[in-house]
Amino acid sequence: MADPLIELVDVSKSYRRDTLEIPVLQNITMTVPEGEFLALMGPSGSGKTTLLNLIAGIDRPTGGILRVAGTELGGLSETELAQWRSRTIGFIFQFYNLLPVLTALENVELPLLLTPLSKHERREHAAVALELVGLADRVHHYPKQLSGGQEQRVAIARAIVTDPPLLVADEPTGDLDRTSAQEIMNLLGRLNAEYGKTIVMVTHDPRAAERARKVIHLDKGAFVQM
Amino acid sequence: MRHPLRSILTVLGIAVAISAFGLIRTVIGAWYSGVEASAPNRLITRNAVSLGFTLPLAYRDAIRGIPGVADVTYAHWFGGIYIDEKHSQFPQFAVDATNFYDIYPEFRLPPEQKAAFKQQRNAMVVGRKLAERFNWKLGDTVQMRGMIFPGEWEFVIRGIYTGAEKSTDETQMHFHYQYLDERLRQTTPFQAGVVGWYVVKVQDPKRGAEVAEAIDRRFKNSLAETLTETERAFVLGFISMSETILVALRIISMVIIGVILLVLSNTMAMTARERLSEYAVLKTLGFGARHLIFLIVGESLLIAATGGLLGILITYPAADGFERAMGDAMGAIFPAFDVAPSTQLICALMAMIVGLAASLFPTWRAVQVRIVEGLRRVG
Numbered sequence A: 001m002a003d004p005l006i007e008l009v010d011v012s013k014s015y016r017r018d019t020l021e022i023p024v025l026q027n028i029t030m031t032v033p034e035g036e037f038l039a040l041m042g043p044s045g046s047g048k049t050t051l052l053n054l055i056a057g058i059d060r061p062t063g064g065i066l067r068v069a070g071t072e073l074g075g076l077s078e079t080e081l082a083q084w085r086s087r088t089i090g091f092i093f094q095f096y097n098l099l100p101v102l103t104a105l106e107n108v109e110l111p112l113l114l115t116p117l118s119k120h121e122r123r124e125h126a127a128v129a130l131e132l133v134g135l136a137d138r139v140h141h142y143p144k145q146l147s148g149g150q151e152q153r154v155a156i157a158r159a160i161v162t163d164p165p166l167l168v169a170d171e172p173t174g175d176l177d178r179t180s181a182q183e184i185m186n187l188l189g190r191l192n193a194e195y196g197k198t199i200v201m202v203t204h205d206p207r208a209a210e211r212a213r214k215v216i217h218l219d220k221g222a223f224v225q226m
Numbered sequence B: 001m002r003h004p005l006r007s008i009l010t011v012l013g014i015a016v017a018i019s020a021f022g023l024i025r026t027v028i029g030a031w032y033s034g035v036e037a038s039a040p041n042r043l044i045t046r047n048a049v050s051l052g053f054t055l056p057l058a059y060r061d062a063i064r065g066i067p068g069v070a071d072v073t074y075a076h077w078f079g080g081i082y083i084d085e086k087h088s089q090f091p092q093f094a095v096d097a098t099n100f101y102d103i104y105p106e107f108r109l110p111p112e113q114k115a116a117f118k119q120q121r122n123a124m125v126v127g128r129k130l131a132e133r134f135n136w137k138l139g140d141t142v143q144m145r146g147m148i149f150p151g152e153w154e155f156v157i158r159g160i161y162t163g164a165e166k167s168t169d170e171t172q173m174h175f176h177y178q179y180l181d182e183r184l185r186q187t188t189p190f191q192a193g194v195v196g197w198y199v200v201k202v203q204d205p206k207r208g209a210e211v212a213e214a215i216d217r218r219f220k221n222s223l224a225e226t227l228t229e230t231e232r233a234f235v236l237g238f239i240s241m242s243e244t245i246l247v248a249l250r251i252i253s254m255v256i257i258g259v260i261l262l263v264l265s266n267t268m269a270m271t272a273r274e275r276l277s278e279y280a281v282l283k284t285l286g287f288g289a290r291h292l293i294f295l296i297v298g299e300s301l302l303i304a305a306t307g308g309l310l311g312i313l314i315t316y317p318a319a320d321g322f323e324r325a326m327g328d329a330m331g332a333i334f335p336a337f338d339v340a341p342s343t344q345l346i347c348a349l350m351a352m353i354v355g356l357a358a359s360l361f362p363t364w365r366a367v368q369v370r371i372v373e374g375l376r377r378v379g
Ligand SMILES: Nc1ncnc2c1ncn2[C@@H]1O[C@H](COP(=O)(O)OP(=O)(O)OP(=O)(O)O)[C@@H](O)[C@H]1O
Pocket: A015, A016, A022, A024, A042, A043, A044, A045, A046, A047, A048, A049, A050, A051
């Protein structure tokens, strides 16, 4: 069997408020193989977002070892970590987080600005990604001219445009109606099945979790067996 | 532009402030323009008591005899009224027609006009701006009423001079001292035979101080003791009377810059606060401090530059408006009132400094905010 894409050993995260130490994640150990589609569930405040942020390298653990896509994250400086993120992770947020001053195409093009691609190549890649999410006819629209489902599809196009091995999604359907949510889940399912993207997704929605290959439940910062 | 109105208001605010700054600098510059115009090889000899006191005409030959003196001319303040008080705010001098323009080459007069002026006893020469103001032409007769020297005076315009430099005063009126003196001998003899001050051309500007001392020594213990100084010092002496006002103006100009710094800082801080989540997203995608600095400083500089440019452009009509508002008093106070290139440069520089300074805090904030914190602000 190949090396796991994600490996957490004894990872803890706590916040300090004044002198009080608030544990959020406690001694999490887990592996996620390449090609997995994992759903993280659990009550509000259980630490799902925190765990996802650690895996995606936008937050650092207080203890333990994190190895993602062959890199031990603890050993990276902030700059190295930023570079690593741009190569390895595609981000999908609950509120899409598109830049309102940029068109769909420009939003998707954004991560490519950090690559050595030419302007023309960037446009082309971005157009392909938008095509893949079914928005070829909306490339010059601004976010506020798009529906929530369309905005999230632009965000997904932005996440995959650099072709990263791992997609992280924090409640990607949390702000959408049922039909749009279904479309988004179809899209993520395709990305996993056809394009081999490993996906870690936080969700409250059981219907969304159903689409994943595996579901992990988190409560008070620890895994629970169901 | 996320908030067009806010951006436009900020740009306008900067424009108005920069133009006010430019206007004040121009006023200060105009005040000193007389100093710039002063020649290094000219000394002014006046009564040691004050400018209000006169010197005997007989001093001229004595001064001429002092070693180092190349030439001597003189002038006497006329103080006449043309039409009415309001119209008379321009310098009027009775001068030595024989050599006045030799010692003041910056008053440029065509040779035939100079000759015509010398020939006629009641001829006068006026500056270009003054002639324009009253629509005077060569050959016009001008009636004036003497305030210091009683009676009606009649002059004929025989010359219109132009300034050699921008800072040259083009609002003066010159006429024959002889014309004045001859009439005074008949009407008010106690006023005759004296001049306001002597203008001494020295052979070597480096020895100006030495010559000045020699002149004053020559008239020591005489009826009218003299005080001789370089023209520059003489003009500066005038200005120092209003030094406090100038200092106040300078302070105001700096306060204005401070105010626009606050305005732009506020706009930039608001903008940055709203965009914190966007900056967090950019960081998440792998963009570094470098990119954020470029974005925020760039935006701030763009606003400041637009406002600054607009401000510099409206300084010109503002200066014209100021000149008109000051009306006839203008020429008397500011011989040369123009927006100098150096003023534009300083305005542009100030706008840039303000743009940079205003973006410091937002940039720092955006760079140091942790991604997870910035992202949490969404929604
Ligand atoms: N910056 C912080 N300072 C202090 N406590 C924090 C901070 N960030 C998160 N926490 C705490 O960590 C715990 C887990 O937060 P997290 O956002 O991971 O929960 P979650 O499972 O994603 O919840 P939700 O489903 O509501 O999004 C919460 O109790 C939260 O209050």
